[in-house]
Amino acid sequence: MSASPFDWPEGGEVRALVAGDRRVVLVGAHPDDRALRRGAAAAARALLHAEQAIIALAGPVSAQVEGLVLGGYRSQHFGRGEFAPGATPVAVVTIVDPAADEEVVERAQVAARASLLARGLANAPSNLKNPAWMVERAQAVASRRGLEITVWDEEALAVAGFGGLLAVGGGSVSPPRLVRLDYRPEGASDAPFVVLVGKGITFDTGGISVKPADGMVSMRTDMSGSAIVLAVIDAVAALGLTIPVTVLMPLAENSFAEGSYRPSDIVTPYGGKRTVEITNTDAEGRMVLADALAYADLELEPDLLIDVATLTGAARIALARSMAALFSDDDELVGALREAGVAAGEPFWRLPLHDDYRSMIDSAVADLDQAPGKAGAITAALFLREFVGERRWAHLDVAGPGRSDDDTGLLSKGATGYGARALLRLLEGLT
Incomplete structure (x- = not known):
């Protein structure tokens, strides 16, 4: 030849x-x-x-x-x-492609649109996007998909005892919100009940523990977790999957003013089972997640509980931009998530919930130290584990691949929506 x-x-x-x-x-x-x-x-x-x-x-x-x-x-x-x-x-x-199947093409479009919805929400500028704006986006999804939606405003959060959200959001003129979306299809009696929790910090200054200027530029995307789980439930409903799903979006802006929470404050997240010593107001994501995870455990009783968050710079340093950190004590759930990640082109790498590090989050003045400053991604995950009870739980830290510095591969500059298609794959496999 x-x-x-x-x-x-x-x-x-x-x-x-x-x-x-x-x-x-x-x-x-x-x-x-x-x-x-x-x-x-x-x-x-x-x-x-x-x-x-x-x-x-x-x-x-x-x-x-x-x-x-x-x-x-x-x-x-x-x-x-x-x-x-x-x-x-x-x-x-x-x-x-003569062998192309219309249903397969439609499913692929729905999955890709989930990523685009998450990207679009996370890329919106924070002078437009505050907790109330995110509530409106969630209401739009609920309306078009026939989902039940519940919203807690700052007064309802105070009555219910969501101390983490109130602390983080206390320094902003845009008060915090908690959104719950419920998808309950017919014929889902044998499928596990899954709760997805997404971090929703609509802008993160770091609070009183203020970030350096360069560290704030990308912080409009710090609500990517909430954008991702909202996109997932939208896609689940669009595909008509026979699996019950609830999404929780704890939403706040981490700013600073007279009402800001401070290092050395003692905060009690939802349920009142743990008190938390604040040691870094820039570790705000774990505080709003603690509220939502505790609520899921105490009020919803899910079979599976998964949170997704742009949580720690440590995870980005460890794994760079091409994969996300995965934490869980449940080997079966880890295997299912990793398989779904590979299938979706959004891989996860398991990091240890190392029990020898558990003592690092002990506090001398409260039950827990919020941010001990050691083994950052691991201690953050250990902190979250304190609020999930005995649930089957996984924590996805997408701080690395959740943002991209350029257009490369499947990612685009800015927010990437990383994890939306992988979570959708996981839920499809559970039906």
Whole structure:
């Protein structure tokens, strides 16, 4: 066989040719899900602004659809004038695959849209996005999917004893909220009841333990956990999965003013079973999660309880941007989450809930020290474990892959929605 005069692209590479009035994009990709997603995402980026595209890649069509949708995403542009519009994805895509199944294509679109919903919410600027704004977004999802929704305002939070949310949100002019969304399909009697909890800090200054300026720039995305779980329940309802799901979104803005909580304060999260010494007001995420996790344990009695949060810089340092940290004492749940993560292209790496470190979160003046400053990701997870009772529980720290510094692979600059598709895969597998 004679050698081709054209230098064909290697895996992950993109080459563009001009053929008359048409542009031909060649993508190097192996016929497996991971490579196809990345290849389709690369093609989508190369085809920005195109009106039509025909895609011919060998392999699972679902991976191609997810890659095309995720790779074509660009954050909303808020500029004005001649150059205001951002890059727009290809308008119409035709995938050449005689074996493509319409149901599979639709499922892939729903999964990809879940990631996009989470990205869009997390990328919204925080002068527009406060706890009340997030409540409105949740109400919109509840309305279109027929979900039951319950919202606690600051007065109801005080009456019920949600001390973590009230402490964190006390320094902001935008008061905290707690949102509960319930999906109860018919025919779900044998499926486990799953509660998903998502951290919802709509902006994080660090509070009195203020962050350096550079550390605040990306903090509009610190509510990614809540955005992710909201996107997941939206997708679950869209697919009609026969599994009962409840989502809890503890929402607050961590700012500073006369009402701010302080280092050395003693706070009592929901249920009153633990008191917490505040040692760093920038460890606010675990405080709002403590409220929601305790509420789930004491009031909802789930079979599975999973929280997702951009929680610690330590997890990002340990695992960088390409995978999320996973904590759980439940080997079966860990296995299911890791399998779902691999299938979705959103891998998790298990870190230990090392019991020898448990004493680090002891306090001399309260039951728990909120932020001892050692083994950061692990001690944060050990702190959260104190509020889940005997539930089957997993904690996903997505601080690394939850944000991206550039457009690469399936990720996009800014919030990534990392974990939404993996959690959806997990729930599909439980039905």
